[in-house]
Each structure stands twice: as C-alpha cells, then as structure tokens.
Amino acid sequence: MTKQSETILETRNVKLWYGDKEALHGIDLDFNSKGITALIGPSGSGKTTYLRALNRMHDLEENVTVTGSFNLLGKDIYAPTMDTVDLRKRVGMVFQQPNPFPFSIYDNVAFGLRLAGVKDKKVLDQAVEESLRAASVWDEVKDDLNKSALGLSGGQQQRVSIARVLATKPDVLLLDEPTSALDPVSSHNIEETLLSLRDKYAMIIVTHSLSQASRISDKTAFFLSGNLVEYGDTRKIFLEPEKKETADYISGRFG
Numbered sequence: 542m543t544k545q546s547e548t549i550l551e552t553r554n555v556k557l558w559y560g561d562k563e564a565l566h567g568i569d570l571d572f573n574s575k576g577i578t579a580l581i582g583p584s585g586s587g588k589t590t591y592l593r594a595l596n597r598m599h600d601l602e603e604n605v606t607v608t609g610s611f612n613l614l615g616k617d618i619y620a621p622t623m624d625t626v627d628l629r630k631r632v633g634m635v636f637q638q639p640n641p642f643p644f645s646i647y648d649n650v651a652f653g654l655r656l657a658g659v660k661d662k663k664v665l666d667q668a669v670e671e672s673l674r675a676a677s678v679w680d681e682v683k684d685d686l687n688k689s690a691l692g693l694s695g696g697q698q699q700r701v702s703i704a705r706v707l708a709t710k711p712d713v714l715l716l717d718e719p720t721s722a723l724d725p726v727s728s729h730n731i732e733e734t735l736l737s738l739r740d741k742y743a744m745i746i747v748t749h750s751l752s753q754a755s756r757i758s759d760k761t762a763f764f765l766s767g768n769l770v771e772y773g774d775t776r777k778i779f780l781e782p783e784k785k786e787t788a789d790y791i792s793g794r795f796g
C-alpha cells in the first residue's frame with residue numbers, strides 16, 4: 542500500500558447463529574480504509590457468513606441472530622436507526638456470480654445513483670464513465686452502453702458489477718469469491734482491477750484461491766470452524782504463520 546490509511550471498520554466479538562447453530566464464535570477484526578484483505582479458510586469455516594454480516598445481508602434471512610459490535614467510521618452498523626439501503630451503498634457487495642440487471646450497461650451502473658434520486662443526465666453520464674473506467678471495462682463497453690449487460694462475457698459482467706458498486710462511492714467493497722465463476726483470463730482481469738483500486742478503497746475478499754490471496758491481498762485473515770485463527774500481513778501469514786493450523790492450511794494439508 543502506498544497511501545496512508547486509517548481504520549475504517551472495526552468488528553468486535555462477532556457471533557452469529559443460524560437458528561440455534563452458532564456459526565461465528567466471536568470474531569475481532571479491523572480493516573484499513575485502503576487495501577485488500579483476504580478471508581481464507583476451508584469450506585464452512587464462516588468466511589461468507591462473516592462477510593455478509595458486514596453490510597447486514599443476514600437481515601434478509603429468517604432465524605439469523607448477530608451479536609457483537611460493528612463500527613463503520615464511528616457509526617454502529619446494527620443501530621436501529623441505520624438505513625440499510627444507505628449502508629449497502631457505503632459497504633457494497635460483489636457476488637460470486639456476475640449479477641447484472643436485465644437492462645442496459647448504462648442503466649446497470651446508474652442504478653444506485655438513480656435510486657438515490659440523481660436525475661441530472663450530465664452527472665449520471667460522468668459517474669457511469671468514471672465507474673466503468675475505474676472497473677477497467679470502459680474501453681470494452683463504451684460504444685455499447687445502451688446494449689443489454691446480459692450480452693457481455695462473464696468477466697465483463699463482473700467488472701460492470703464492480704462499476705455498479707463503485708458508482709455510489711462506497712467506503713468498503715465486499716467481494717464474495719468474485720472470480721470463482723470465471724475463466725483464468727477474466728479472473729486475471731478482475732485481479733488487475735482490484736489491484737488498481739487498492740489505494741482508494743477498503744476491499745474485503747473471500748477467496749478459495751490461496752494463490753489469489755497471496756497475489757493481491759495486503760492482509761489475510763484465516764478462518765477455521767467459525768473462529769479467526771490468525772490475521773496479519775499476507776506475506777507473514779503465508780511465509781511465517783504463527784499457528785500450526787494456519788501453516789497446515791497454507792501448505793495444503795487440509796481444506
């Protein structure tokens with residue numbers, strides 16, 4: 542990371558239950574305002590569960606209980622007064638499957654701004670271009686902005702999904718295995734896009750790919766059975782992990 546960064550998001554003693562099954566057992570993690578944090582760990586270790594708690598996606602499910610503190614720049618994410626639409630603009634989510642809406646590329650990227658009441662065409666045009674440029678897909682789509690986003694390749698759709706999130710000027714981007722449905726070239730393009738954004742945003746990425754985590758992340762958090770086993774600089778986690786479980790996972794002994 543080249544720029545100075547501060548803590549933007551602090552979580553403490555995060556516990557989460559699906560019904561009466563405790564899936565997270567008290568996670569403490571802080572995130573810098575710039576840079577990429579990878580959440581790694583075997584299947585079922587709680588990575589996605591934790592990620593979705595960060596922008597209250599579990600509110601949409603029944604029977605989920607979340608406790609602990611979630612502090613986004615001094616504001617309690619779970620405060621009853623928190624507007625979840627606003628929260629999800631500030632803490633945007635990119636999913637595993639590219640998920641463009643079935644309308645034009647332009648309308649996809651302008652969606653969040655229009656929802657926020659922006660009508661001025663000049664403002665929208667500028668935000669759409671800036672966001673598509675930031676997501677490294679502008680050159681490929683600039684002549685087709687009025688065509689359906691569903692006609693794009695999976696990799697282009699995923700970069701348009703990233704542009705859609707960037708358009709609302711988030712503080713934090715959550716990325717849930719954003720390349721796992723993509724071919725190697727498209728995955729590489731997404732990684733390059735994320736690297737180009739690391740000096741501007743806090744990004745938290747769930748990934749099953751240890752090579753991806755080591756290539757692109759500044760920090761790595763290793764989850765196991767609903768616990769955070771180890772967290773630190775990615776180089777340190779990969780080269781000199783402190784815990785045996787981390788070393789075993791990194792070296793491919795399980796998971």
Ligand SMILES: Nc1ncnc2c1ncn2[C@@H]1O[C@H](COP(=O)(O)OP(=O)(O)OP(=O)(O)O)[C@@H](O)[C@H]1O
Pocket residue numbers: 559564582583584585586587588589590591749
């Ligand atoms: N909607 C749900 N209802 C009940 N249990 C769930 C639900 N979603 C996840 N779980 C359970 O919570 C635990 C953590 O799952 P989670 O999906 O967060 O793990 P993960 O590390 O992201 O796994 P993966 O890498 O396979 O996506 C698992 O035991 C899982 O079975």
